[in-house]
Amino acid sequence: MSPGDALPRFDVVCFPRHLFVLAGVFAAVLLAWTAPAHAGGERVVDDYRSVYGTPGVAAAVIDGSSVETILAGRDGNGAAVTARTPFRIASMSKSMTATAVMLLVERGRVSLDDPVVKVLPDFRMADPRFAGVTVRHLLSHTSGLSGSTNNEYVFPPPRAAQEIVAELADKTLAADPGTRAEYHNTNYSIAARIVEVLSGKSFDAFLHTELFTPLGMTGTGSTPGCSDGAEGLPSGYEVVLGVAVAVPEMPGMCVGNGGVISTLDDMVRWLRFNQGTLGADLLSARSLAELHTAQPKADGYALGWQARSVPADAPPSLIAHGGTLATWTGDMVFSPEKGVAALVLTNSGGDPSLLTANLLAERLGTPATPMSNPLTLVNAIVLGLTVVMAALLVTAIVRARRWAARRRAARRPWLVLRLVPLALVVVLGAVLPAQIWDPGGPLNLQYWIVTAWLMPLLALFSLTSCVLGAVALGRRLWLFRRAGDRLV
Structure with missing residues (x-):
């Protein structure tokens, strides 16, 4: 209901003109005094x-x-x-x-x-x-x-x-x-x-x-x-x-x-x-x-x-x-x-x-x-990193057979060093949810629950890193071993 709807309706022909004008002026002043605060509060919200x-x-x-x-x-x-x-x-x-x-x-x-x-x-x-x-x-x-x-x-x-x-x-x-x-x-x-x-x-x-x-x-x-x-x-x-x-x-x-x-x-x-x-x-x-x-x-x-x-x-x-x-x-x-x-x-x-x-x-x-909402930028960056990380790790999974063959063919495969980046990705995904809430504190996997509720995109990034990183790491090791068995 608008303010006008709350007022009694009068027949303009019967209502004295000077009182009608005064009433209109009064109503205008009243609305001018009350509306800005209300409208201002609504605008702020x-x-x-x-x-x-x-x-x-x-x-x-x-x-x-x-x-x-x-x-x-x-x-x-x-x-x-x-x-x-x-x-x-x-x-x-x-x-x-x-x-x-x-x-x-x-x-x-x-x-x-x-x-x-x-x-x-x-x-x-x-x-x-x-x-x-x-x-x-x-x-x-x-x-x-x-x-x-x-x-x-x-x-x-x-x-x-x-x-x-x-x-x-x-x-x-x-x-x-x-x-x-x-x-x-x-x-x-x-x-x-x-x-x-x-x-x-x-x-x-x-x-x-x-x-x-x-x-x-x-x-x-x-x-x-x-x-x-x-x-x-x-x-x-x-x-x-x-x-x-x-x-x-x-x-x-x-x-x-x-x-x-x-x-x-x-x-x-x-x-x-x-x-x-x-x-x-x-x-x-x-x-x-x-x-x-x-x-x-x-x-x-x-x-x-x-x-x-x-x-x-x-x-x-x-x-x-x-x-x-x-x-x-x-x-x-x-x-x-x-x-x-x-x-x-x-x-x-x-x-x-x-x-x-x-x-x-x-x-x-x-x-x-x-x-301003700083989480808008943070979430956009985390989502972008998640997409990039997923793309890199899926590529590593798909190309794992070629990687294993090259390592077997190399005279010095440096296998452990070649697997370090993937291992670090898995570790990063596992510990990040804990360290972001308690930097330098002990690893507490229960912080994963906190991260999932408070920063779900960060939890998605960590999960992507852990799961796809572990799959890529495991697939490279398995195919490297199978390539060696075939050579024997």
Whole structure:
């Protein structure tokens, strides 16, 4: 329905002419005042979708008491995105986990500076420094837990917070607690377990009864696993070179760190709560401010939120958090001083922090950030390399008989050296998926699964190199041996 359709219809002959003119002028002024912001927000979202090929976006800009909503595209079932379409919000869930802990702090059940072992006796590690890890360290990612000593890409992944804590028994810390920051999802899974132990409820049940229901977030829930199904939740998308395919989410441990499923309507309520304009009786202003305050040695990370650097002509400060899974991304940001906020939920990969930045810039009249998708060029190059590699290896397979005959005829065949390039191609294909995520780290073939979800064309390149390279290598050796048998 257009704005005009909402107005009562009058007979122009009976309506006084001067009032008709005044009404027309008023309507024109009203449309001129309201349309640019709405059209501008839609344009910013359309630009983002064209750059990243995002199938569906739900976005909002909050300015005081007004909310501009922008909905575009489709969900994984092909339906139009609405303000009630469910999205996985990924690591934006951390702000809710930190708030759940803060609720328990206000109730006197725990202190932020309590050692974790005091409230969670089952927490054990093969490193005596673990006794110094506090609840604050977990929520600010300064516990010393690290991907270098605790691989989070394990398949099948642990499903429950209790299981995640138990699997730390043979792990070590990479740094003394409280001395440096490293973003590590396990911190928040431990925090979720603390909530479970102190409340006597499952983590999802605590969020539902103590946080989501009081705030009126009726379409919000959580799952322990990143790929767990939920009622009404459609699939997210993989987008490669502009082609979007609905696929399941990559398996992973999401309890406490990334398992919340929500809607645009509910996330607007969540931002309003954090701005202090909703649910004031749920958490004190002092505790809310603590959640948004950067912590010592945390490189700007607060408690489930982080301070986001901004250019000189942008709002004076921004509190934000993004979220990224293989098939879902999102971002939320607000300025405590300006009272404005932006929220983006998408059902594919991308960089939604660019979109929130430009939505705020459009509202505040500040310069926009140019948007580009570096993966477009990367994927094009990888696809080109895959085609070239496949062509070279198929040629090597087809010409293997001729190669074997020449090597047998040579006085010095240098067989091993001649096979080194093919062997290197096979090795490259096998190790590349692991080394790209953990350079210099140990070979972990489970990274193949991560690569297949996050960079499918790179997985295709590696698979092509491994399979066709091994076939070419094996065929050359087999035909070389057969050529020798015939000579005998």
